[in-house]
Amino acid sequence: xxxxxxxxxxxxxxxxxxxxxxxxxxxxxxxxxxxxxxxxxxxxxxxxxxxxxxxxxxxxxxxxxxxxxxxxxxxxxxxxxxxxxxxxxxxxxxxxxxxxxxxxxxxxxxxx
Amino acid sequence: xxxxxxxxxxxxxxxxxxxxxxxxxxxxxxxxxxxxxxxxxxxxxxxxxxxxxxxxxxxxxxxxxxxxxxxxxxxxxxxxxxxxxxxxxxxxxxxxxxxxxxxxxxxxxxxxxx
Numbered sequence: 001x002x003x004x005x006x007x008x009x010x011x012x013x014x015x016x017x018x019x020x021x022x023x024x025x026x027x028x029x030x031x032x033x034x035x036x037x038x039x040x041x042x043x044x045x046x047x048x049x050x051x052x053x054x055x056x057x058x059x060x061x062x063x064x065x066x067x068x069x070x071x072x073x074x075x076x077x078x079x080x081x082x083x084x085x086x087x088x089x090x091x092x093x094x095x096x097x098x099x100x101x102x103x104x105x106x107x108x109x110x111x112x
Numbered sequence: 113x114x115x116x117x118x119x120x121x122x123x124x125x126x127x128x129x130x131x132x133x134x135x136x137x138x139x140x141x142x143x144x145x146x147x148x149x150x151x152x153x154x155x156x157x158x159x160x161x162x163x164x165x166x167x168x169x170x171x172x173x174x175x176x177x178x179x180x181x182x183x184x185x186x187x188x189x190x191x192x193x194x195x196x197x198x199x200x201x202x203x204x205x206x207x208x209x210x211x212x213x214x215x216x217x218x219x220x221x222x223x224x225x226x
Contacts, residue, residue, distance in 0.1 A: 032213045043116075043202050043217030044155070089154065093213055098143060098162055099170070100215065104154035 002027040006090055006103035013080050014111050021106045023090030024072045030092040033066055033073045038087045038105070047088075048075070080110045113138050116218035118203050124224045125193045133188040133221050135203030142208035144186035145170075145215065146178060148199040155202065161186055162208070193225045 003026040013019050023033075034049035050057045050064045050073065057064050061080075066073040073092070077084055087107050091100035119134040135144065146158040157170030161180040175197060177189045186205075190197060200222050204215040 034214065036215075036217075041220075043204075043219050044215075045217065046214045049214065091215070098160060098168075099145075099157060100213070102147075102155040104152065 002030065002092060002094070002101040004090065004092060004101045004103045006106050008106060009104065010107045010109070012109045012111065015080060015082060017080055019075075019077045019080055019084070019108055019110075021075045021088055021090075021108070022072055023074065023092065023103055025090075025092040025101075026071065027092070027094055028068075028071065029094045029096075030071075031095045032093045032100075033064065034091050034093075034100075035062075035064060035075045036089045036091060036102075038089065040086070044089055077108075080108075082110050082112050084108060085110045115139065116203055116205055116216050118201075118218035118221050120221060121219065122222050124226065125190075126226050127194060129193050130189070130191050131193065131223075132190075133201055133203075133223075135186045135188070135205075135218060136184055137186075137203075137205040137216070138184065139205065139207075139216065140183070141205035141216070142183075143206045144180065145204045145206075146176070146186065146188045147202045147204065148172065149202060149220075150199050158188065158201075193223075195225045197223065198225045199223060 031052035036044035038044040063076040090103045093100040145160040147155040159178040164183040203218040
């Protein structure tokens with residue numbers, strides 16, 4: 001099965017700084033690369049995703065970059081705000097699979 | 113649309129008691145999933161279903177059973193609860209393979225087994 005690792009497990013930044021979270025996966029057949037955000041007391045929610053034929057995707061302050069050769073993808077958040085404080089999960093998935101594999105999560109703390 | 117809903121939101125059980133968690137989705141999704149979330153362990157898949165009447169085991173299925181009698185509902189049962197099943201349980205759904213792979217999560221059920 002897919003082996004997924006997320007780093008760092010905890011990230012503490014000052015408001016306005018940038019944050020980067022990296023997800024490494026093992027299955028070269030993975031072709032869908034999403035990031036989910038989980039706020040305290042809620043279920044995870046998709047914030048951005050990318051497919052294997054695209055190297056980068058941006059949506060306002062967040063972006064995802066993919067390096068298929070090295071088998072990793074990263075979440076980039078610029079101009080962080082306190083409301084960005086949450087746990088972020090990556091969940092790469094192979095196109096023919098029913099099941100994504102979730103990373104263990106990264107707790108992002110943005111200090112005002 | 114309500115999206116994915118879960119019932120109940122909180123529950124406290126005694127060891128050996130049974131209960132059923134209900135998940136409902138109104139997005140006509142084919143696939144549904146049950147996860148448990150424990151501190152430092154991320155989301156671990158318990159069981160999943162790829163269509164009405166079908167179920168399959170995930171990573172941590174022991175002690176749980178599931179049923180998908182209707183497309184919109186996915187039930188998770190604990191026949192004899194144990195303290196190790198104290199966790200937060202999330203249900204999720206998705207359209208299915210070949211389509212958008214996004215998982216839509218419910219708000220969770222916090223279960224404590226004493």
